[in-house]
Amino acid sequence: MNALQFETPGKVNIIKVDVPSIKPNEVLLKVHYIGICGTDLSTFRGLNPLVQYPVIPGHEISAEIVEVGSQVPAHITTGQLATANPYTHCGKCPSCKRRRYNACQYNETMGVQRGGAMQEYIILPWEKLLINEKLNKEQLALVEPLSVGFHAVARGTVTDIDTVLVIGCGMIGAGAIIRAALRGARVIAVDLDDHKLAIAKKLGAKHTINAGKDDLPECLRTITAGQGPDVVIEAVGSPATYVTAIEQVAFTGRVVYIGYAKNEVAFSTKLFVQKELDIRGSRNALPEDFVAVMNYMESGKLPLEDLITSKLAPAAVGQAMQDWSARPGEVIKLFVDFSK
Ligand SMILES: [Zn+2]
Ligand SMILES: [Zn+2]
Structure with a gap:
């Protein structure tokens, strides 16, 4: 499958990687849209100290479940659309002990300290999924950035x-x-x-x-x-x-x-x-913030057309990142479309 990679600052490649196989607690997702975050722009510019190159960026996810592992709860099924909580937490640090998992001392975010979602398929533990069948693909990719x-x-x-x-x-x-x-x-x-x-x-x-x-x-x-x-x-x-x-x-x-x-x-x-x-x-977001965003989106009041600046094919991302880097004020949100 195709994946988008920042090889070094300023250098964007489409690479071929294998579709990984799932473990019993995981799901395989076919990616639709991935939002490009300001963090990804920093990575592109070489200004993100947490990143090691090469890296597959992306953590604002909209995807469809295409395979579920044997230990995944039955309410999670193929065909469902989902977004995901892209942060990990250690469970042991002072933040985690206070249940402020968003600010875990050892937090890793997809596309930053670990591989990201800008590829045709991704694998996630089922606990990270946020499934909402009332929301569309565009809305789902905006849940994480709004939750912040x-x-x-x-x-x-x-x-x-x-x-x-x-x-x-x-x-x-x-x-x-x-x-x-x-x-x-x-x-x-x-x-x-x-x-x-x-x-x-x-x-x-x-x-x-x-x-x-x-x-x-x-x-x-x-x-x-x-x-x-x-x-x-x-x-x-x-x-x-x-x-x-x-x-x-x-x-x-x-x-x-x-x-x-x-x-x-x-x-x-x-x-x-x-x-x-x-x-x-204030750093990242808690699960309750994700829920609040999805509840708000269900009201239908979010003006998607105002917030999504454009949808890009993966091959157009390199140029778009250069343009965005030159004129950062003109972009609200870019989506990369992996569905085609
Ligand atoms: Zn983000
Ligand atoms: Zn922690």
Whole structure:
């Protein structure tokens, strides 16, 4: 079968690999769509320190079950569509002991520390499958990326009395906007791209601010009557937005960081103390976040056509990655189509 491989940074190949055979607790899946994640872009650019090349990328999965092992429970059958939880956890580290498996110290994610899903067939232990027969192939491939933003909202303990500022309206920010709005919060979305801000509105943002055109602190003062947002969710990962989150959040507010900042960030730490802030990291997602995303998708409200930038044949991925790398603001989600 065909698999897509990043041989070295910038070099994308289609390679031939054997279709593996399943163990009794595993299922064989025929892959339909695999979403390309920002993490995969970092791997393509050679900026992901966790990856060893060559690697088969991909962890945002939509696939059909085509074979089940002898010890797989009977409710899992061939023909079902599924996505999957692409993270492993060790069960023994401090995070796992606290049942925060998403942040396992020894986490491995498909396509990062281990082989990924960008191939025609994949094998998974049945416990990793998320089967939902009401969702279509496009929706299933968006469950994992949206769940990351959903998790950040959980980390921010957002409720209906909060004003939540979401910085960055890519796929992760989109998940945060949807979840914060579902929880009844008033959401303010910030980005540099008007198209993404228009989508943010559709997803539930009450206010949008283009930080490249408008004065962000001034806009926030107006919207929040000088109080500042109760919660700031940072979904960009740049030093400037890391600092903005601390500066703009209300006194005694919560700041949640999802973006990985590649460079060191300089903070005026007095604000941590003066505002008595809760500053929290957010990584991956928990099983309950996946469930919440799928419940939301069942409502049919997710505007798929706005979020899926394009669907690519595997052979077109190399060029698409180069284009995306050159203009990262223009892509929300690329799918690779392995069904043909
Ligand atoms: Zn991802
Ligand atoms: Zn662990």
